[in-house]
Amino acid sequence: MRExxxxxxxxxxxxxxxxxxLSNSxxxxFSSCLSTILVSRFRNHWYADKPFKGQGYRCIRINPCDPKDDVLEQAAKKCGLKFWDLNMPSEMTLWVDPDEVYCRCVANLLIISNSLC
Incomplete structure (x- = not known):
């Protein structure tokens, strides 16, 4: 889960x-806050043997109908930022699943390999 x-x-x-x-610091x-929030949030929603189970709960989503993701907003607020300071894309879905992290920005799909960490 941590990878x-x-x-x-x-x-x-x-x-x-x-x-x-935004400064690098x-x-x-923000990244540290986001990591802490995700570990806490996913702890009871991680099923290595059934990666699709809980997938919606582990999803970070931004779209025109719902332009702010609660997890990103919470992490921003925790470190003194506003969501809009992050300058995120207008449409993005990021799935964090066992052994796979992938993102769809607008119509494009990007697979993020764990080895990139």
Whole structure:
């Protein structure tokens, strides 16, 4: 679980780093907060033998109908940022599953290998 969360956090961190308005220390603080929140959130929703079980709960999603993801907003708030400071894409779905982390931004699908951590 921790490897998959680390891969997801690295991916989100890279998106946030495209925002020149935030310092590296603030981005690192946000990443740390996000990791802590995800570990706590996923602890009882991780099924290595059934990766699709709980998949919706482990999903980070932003779209025009729901432009703020609660987990990202919570991590931002915890380190003194507002969600909009993160400058996230307008549409993104990030699934964090056992042995696999993958993202769909608008119509593109990106598989994030755990080995990239």
């Amino acid at each position: 998959e969360i680390a891969a997801a956090v690295v991916f989100v961190k890279r998106l946030v780093q495209m925002n020149d308005n 603030k981005i690192d603080e």
